[in-house]
Amino acid sequence: MSKNINVALIGNPNTGKTSVFNQLTGLKQKVGNYPGITVEKKEGVCKLPRGVKAHILDLPGTYSLNTTSLDESLVVELLLNKNDKDYPDVAVVISDVENLKRNLLLFTQIKDLKIPTILVVNMADRMDRKGISLDVEAMEKKFDTKIALVSTRKNTGIERIKELIADYKSISSRPILDPTRISPEYFDRLKKTFPQEDLYKLWLVITQDVNFMPIEKKRIQDATDFSTKSKDDLKKLQHKETVLRYQLINNILKETYKVDFMAAKGLRASLDKILTHKIFGYLIFFAILLLIFQAIFDWSGYPMDFIDEQFAMAAEWIKNTLPPGVFTDLLAEGIIAGIGGIVIFIPQIAFLFLFISLLEESGYMSRVVFLMDRLMRPFGLSGKSVVPLISGNACAIPAIMATRTIENWKERLITILVTPFTTCSARLPVYLILIALVIPEGTVLGLSYQALTLMLLYLIGFGMALLSAMVLNKILKIKSRSIFMVEMPTYRLPLLKNVVYTVIEKTKSFVLGAGKIILAISIVLWFLGSNGYSEDFQDADRIVTERIENEGLSIYSKNYIQNNVASYRESVEAEGMSPSALQDSIQVLTTELSERAVAQEIASYKLKHSYIGQAGKAFEPIVKPLGYDWKIGIAVLTSFAAREVFVGTLATIYSVGSDEEETIKNRMAAELDDSGKPLFNLASGISLMLFYAFAMQCMSTLAIVKRETNSWKWPMIQLGFMSVFAYIIALIAYQILI
Amino acid sequence: MATVADLRYGQKGIIKDFTEHILPIKLLELGCLPGNSVELLQIAPLNDPIYINLSGSHLAIRRSLAELIELEIIEETQAK
Structure with a gap:
């Protein structure tokens, strides 16, 4: 009979628990969230000897069963709930041979829950170098368990774990510490009041702040004949428990575990001297940041362009092959474009997590x-928020995913909320075109005004993130008990397998998690942009064609054709084509270009009269005080999907029919306002840039915030607050500058 | 009374018996128990946090927490 064995992997952080998990399950793993909370749930399947299968659950790392965070509460909740479908048949406690004493504290607690418990001593390959010797047999006897010496690096001992799991029925489930030793008087009373219950489990229910299914905490508090102790008294007893456990562990280790300290000292001290040095420490960190930046900003550009092209080609292909109609449009412009909008982020996410996992692993x-x-600290954050915040300068999506390393929920939430203020790369095309339009050329102290403006925008973004963190820290009333205590693990060469798995898993979770929402919104936006209720929209083809017949192409379309023909002529003349052939080919090109120009004018007309176009016009009174007309209004509106569509939308509205930045820029520069002055002037340009700096215009970020905070509340607050704030600042800027 | 916050580079101390239970349990679990040794390994560039070896556990803690751990300094090193 083959029954699935439920296995829980438990262990302190930094013991290589994830490596063991990866070795046991390979890629047969599933990463999700526990229902209702954002703690990561990792499960996998492992084939054991004799055809048995094990369902392996990798529980969040914890130092003990005394909980201070959501992750830890979850471990305790599961281990106390026999009815949970994941309740383990056997617990595997992973320990690190160098920190055995501390790791064994958790082991003794798990054992006292009367779950059969296996002890894995990981990183056994380091024993020689660190001068450690272990008497495994004696330890097995004293701790009443089975031990596997494992090295995930050298890939040894994994088979032994599998055998032990398969044979779990023979593993002892006797507890190791008699809880009455903590306080005989207290536990005697407890036993009298609840004769049916297990004392140690009862003790955990009383002291830990978690939700329990099997034994109701309330029942204990309500028991009239039993007076509970004050919080302070309980804490004293918890201290006592810890001391007792350490005594027990020390006594056993004294006989079974030897360290030759002369062999110890090593790499750590010398590397720490450099990496945490007052000057070199920061320099090295800065250099690594530059590298990460370069990768997300620059290197990922190649695969992103490639993805962009592929999806554009796919959309084109569908349009050309399938019969024209609503369905084809939906497929090509809604769905394919929507999926493209998700996939395009993969290079950036993969690069960031490649680096983050290398940094963490090492x-x-x-x-x-x-x-x-x-x-x-002055901003209510800790060192753990640094990497997410800085990564936000490339893209907020992987940055927000990277906040998972922050255990303190309040700090993590604040980091998530403020990260979108940092200047992500999608703002860059908007900034660049606006700066080129409205900021004069010229230099001050050898620096160009334009470069300074760009730098200022980055600083404003980062400064705003820090400032709002400070404010949120004051406003948010979230109890956070966790204190700042960071373990400094030994330096290790990262394991390729772990790095690859992290990258795959993060990418997958973005595509599957946020992807659905992004796709849905893309389709809605497509629908609004390509449909209209008015006759103008329905008859766009006829109206525009008639107008062109009567009045000819618009001046911009004419320029567009002229410019293209001119540059074509120049290029072929250089090749020395015969005049008659040249004339013919120009004829062909002009026809082609005119057709395209007509199509563009129709598209532009349609967009103007689509639902979004109508909205843009309805929107005009609102954006007028910021110095924008309804066309910019539409571009701002569509930018709420993603900022970078600003330029593309303007291109469509102005029907310049080309994504060439130069063309669009010239077209924008030629745009006049009602009084005949350039529409894009210093005041409106700066107002726009500030609006883009502060507004929450990225549905992908909203989707990932929803995923990471597990509610729509926070993304909606973000959207509302940031957009209103952006509006006010842009308004002030325009009114002052005009 | 000397505390962990008073240690200088490379200095060691032995944690004293504490009667007040103000220390977070987490710290005890990581080895902060009476009789165990603490060694100061590094101080962050802005003087806070500090990086200690707490009977084998290598930890970074903030000064505010370090001030709660009383100890007896046992090893005078050549101040650097």
């Missing part, structure tokens, strides 16, 4: 936290 990340903590 142990360097803790040093960054150590270096940066003091700097972040």
Whole structure:
């Protein structure tokens, strides 16, 4: 009979628990969230000897069963709830051979829950170098368990774990510490009041702040003949428990565990000296940041362009192959474009998590936290928020996903909420075109005004993120008990397998998690942009064609054709084509271009009269005080899907029919307002840039915030607050500058 | 009374018996128990947090927390 064995992997952070999990399950793993909360749930399947299968659950890392965070509460909740479908048949406690004593504290607690418990001593390959020797047999006897010496790096001992799991029925489930030793008087009373219950479990229910299914906490508090102790008294007893457990562990280890300290000292000290040095520490961190930036900003540009092209080609292909109609349009412009909008982020996410997982695996990340903590404290944050905040300068989506390393929920929430203020790369095309339009050329102290403006925009974004963090820290009333304590793990060479798995898993969780929402919104936006109720919209083809017949193409279309023909002529003349052939080919080109120009004018007309166009016009009184007309209004409106569509939307409205930045820029520069002055002037340009700096215009970010905070509340607050704030600032800027 | 916050580079101390239970349990679990040794390994560039070896656990803690751990300094090192 083959029954699935439920296995829970439990262990302190930094013990290589995830490596063991990866080794046991391979890619047969599933990462999701526990229902209702944002704690990551990792499960996998492992084939055991004799055809048995194990369902392996990788529980969040915890130092003990005394909980201070959501992650830890979850571990305790599961281990106390026999009815949970994940309740383990056997617990595997992973320990690190160098920190065995501390890891064993958790082991003794798990064992006292009367779950059969296996002890894995990981990183066994380091024993020689660290001068550690272990008497495994004696330890097995004293701790009443089975031990597997494992090295995930050398890939040894994994088979032994599998055998032990398969044979779990023979593993002892006897507890190791008699809880009455903590306080005989207290536990005797407890036993009298609840004769049916297990004392240690009862003790956990009383002391831990978690929700329990099997034994109701309330029942204990309501028991009239039993007076509970004050919080302070309970804490004293918890201290006592910890001391007792350590005594027990020390006594056993004294006989079974030897460290030759002469062999110890090593790499750590010398690397720490450099990496946490007052000057070099920051320099190295800065250099690594530059590298990460370069990757997300620059290198990911190649795969992103490639993805962009592929999706554009796919859309084109569908339009050309399928019979024209609503369905084809939906497929090509709604669905394909929507999926393209999701896939395009994959390179950036993959690059960031490649670096983050390298930094974490190597142990360097803790040093960054150590270096940066003091700097972040005035803003109510800690060193752990540094990497997400800085990554936000490339793209907020992976940055927000990276906040998972922050255990303190309040701090994590604040980081999530303020990260979208940092200047992500999608703002860049908007900034660049506006700066080129409205900021004069010229230099001050050898620096160009334009470059300075761009830098200022980055600083404003980052400054705003920090400032709002400070405000949120004051406003948000979230109890957060966790204190700042960061373990500085030994430096290790990252395991390729772990790095690859992290990248795959993060990418997958973005595509599957946020992707659905992005796709849905894309389709809605497509619908609004390509449908209209008015006759103008329905008859766009006829109206525009008639107008062109009567009045000819618009001046912009004419320019567009002329410019293209001119540059074509130049290029072929250089090749020395015969005049008659040249004339013919120009004829062909002109016809082609005119057809395209007509199509563009129709598209532009349609957009003007679509639902979005109508909305843009209805919107005009609202954006007028900021210095925008209804066309910019539409571009701002569509930018709420993603900022970078600003330029593309304007291109469609102005029907310049080309994504060439130069063409669009010239067209924008030629745009006049009612009084005949350039529409894009210093005042309206700066107002627009500030609006883009502060507004929450990215549905992908909203989707990922929804996923990471597990509610629509926070993304909606973000959207509302940031957009209103952006509006006010843009308004003030325009009114002052005009 | 000397505390962990008073340690200098490379200095060691032995944690004293504490009667007040103000320390977070987390710290106890990581080895902050009476009789165990603490060594100061690094101080962050802005003087806070500090990086200690707490009987084998390598931790970074803030000064505010370090001030709660009383100890007896046992090893005078050449101040650097």
